[in-house]
Amino acid sequence: MAKFPWRRAAAEPSLERRPGAVDSASGAQACSSLRRALDQVLKLDKPEILDLGPLCGASAVYLANRGARVSVEEFRSPPPTPARDPSLPADKQLPKKPVVIEQEEGRFDLVLVGEQIDFVPPDRLADFGAELRRVLAAGGFVLLFGRSSEEKQDPTARRPGRFRIIADDRLLHEDSGLPNRRRWVHPTREIERALAPLSIQGIQLQRNQMREFLARKKPG
Numbered sequence: 001m002a003k004f005p006w007r008r009a010a011a012e013p014s015l016e017r018r019p020g021a022v023d024s025a026s027g028a029q030a031c032s033s034l035r036r037a038l039d040q041v042l043k044l045d046k047p048e049i050l051d052l053g054p055l056c057g058a059s060a061v062y063l064a065n066r067g068a069r070v071s072v073e074e075f076r077s078p079p080p081t082p083a084r085d086p087s088l089p090a091d092k093q094l095p096k097k098p099v100v101i102e103q104e105e106g107r108f109d110l111v112l113v114g115e116q117i118d119f120v121p122p123d124r125l126a127d128f129g130a131e132l133r134r135v136l137a138a139g140g141f142v143l144l145f146g147r148s149s150e151e152k153q154d155p156t157a158r159r160p161g162r163f164r165i166i167a168d169d170r171l172l173h174e175d176s177g178l179p180n181r182r183r184w185v186h187p188t189r190e191i192e193r194a195l196a197p198l199s200i201q202g203i204q205l206q207r208n209q210m211r212e213f214l215a216r217k218k219p220g
Contacts, residue, residue, distance in 0.1 A: 027172065028166055028171060029170070029173065029208070030170060031170060031171045032202075032204070033201070033204065033212050033214035034143060034168065034169060034171065035169035036201065037110050037141040037214060038110075038168050039168075040141070041068070041109045041110045041141065042067060042068065047067065047068045047069070047109045048068070048071070048107055048108045048109050048110075048137070049063055049068045049069070049070045049071070049108065049109065049110045049111075050070075050071050050072075050073065050103060050108040050110070050111045050112065050135065051071070051073075051112045051114075052072075052073055052074070052075040052101070052114060053072060053074035053114065053116070053160070054074060054114070054160055054161075054162045054178060055072050055162070056164050056174070058164050058165070059163065059164055059165040060072060062165045062166075063165065071103065071108075077099065077116065077119050077120045077121070077124065078096075078097035078121075078124065079097065079121065080121035081096045081123050082095075099120070099124055099127035099128050099130075100131065101132070101134070103135045104135070105134050106134075106135070106137050106138070107135055108135050108136055108137055109137050109139070109140045109141070110140060110141045110143070111135065111141070111143070112143055112163070113132070113142060113143065113144035113145075114145060114160060114163050115145050115160040115210075116144070116160055117144050117146050117194075118146050118147055118160070118183050118186070119183055119184075120184070121182075121184065122186065125186065125191070125194035126193075128194060129194035129195050129196070129198075132195070132198075133195075133197075133198060133217065138218065138219055138220030139216065139219035140216070140217045141201070141214060141215070141216050142198060142213075142214070142215045142216070142217075143212075143213070143214055144191075145163075145210050145211065145213070146185070146186055146191060146211045147183070147185050147211070148188075148205065148209045148210070148211050149185060149209055150185055156175045157183065158180035158182075158183055159175075159176055159177075159179065159180050159181060160178065161174060161175065161176055173208075188203065188211065191211075191213060198215040198216060198217055199215060199216050199217075199218065200213070200214070201214040201216050202214045
C-alpha cells in the first residue's frame with residue numbers, strides 16, 4: 001500500500017457548477033453526495049481527507065486548495081478467506097490475511113473509497129467496514145461507489161477506476177490502468193450491513209448503473 005500526504009495548501013477560489021448541471025464535453029458525472037459531504041467537512045478548521053485510491057493527483061490538489069489535508073493510500077484488498085482443509089488441525093490451516101487501512105484511528109473527516117469495495121471479497125466486507133469506521137473521526141463521512149450489475153463488455157470493469165474531482169458536485173471517472181482483479185457486485189443490503197452502525201445518508205443510482213453511497217459516523 002502506498003501512502004501520499006498532501007499538506008494544507010493556501011485556499012484558492014474554486015469554480016463550481018450548478019448542482020445537477022450536465023458536462024457533456026468532459027463526460028463528468030454529477031455527485032450530490034460529494035457536495036453534501038464537502039459542505040460539512042470543509043467547514044472544519046483543519047479537515048482531514050483520506051483517498052483510498054487509485055491515486056489521482058488532480059483530486060488531491062483540488063481538495064488541498066480547498067483547505068483540506070489529504071492523505072492517499074492505494075488500498076489493496078486481501079483475497080477471500082482460505083477454505084478450511086478438514087485434513088489439517090486448526091493451527092495448520094492457512095491464515096486469513098487481515099484487511100488493513102494503514103492510518104491512525106479516528107483521524108479522518110472524509111474517506112473517499114472510490115470503487116474499492118467492489119474488489120473486497122464478500123466474506124471480508126465486514127472487516128473492510130470495520131476499518132473504515134476505525135479511521136473515521138466522529139461525525140466523519142464515507143463516500144463509496146459500487147456497480148449494481150456486471151459489465152462484461154467493459155474492458156476496464158476488472159480494475160478500480162480513478163475519480164478526478166473537477167467540482168464539489170462533479171467527478172470524472174477515468175481508467176486507472178491497473179492490472180485486472182476479481183470484482184464482485186455486492187447487494188446493497190450487504191454494503192449497508194458492512195458499514196453499520198454508520199448512518200446511511202443516501203444511496204443514489206447513477207445513469208451508468210453505479211451506486212453511490214454516503215454514510216456518516218455518529219457525531220461526538
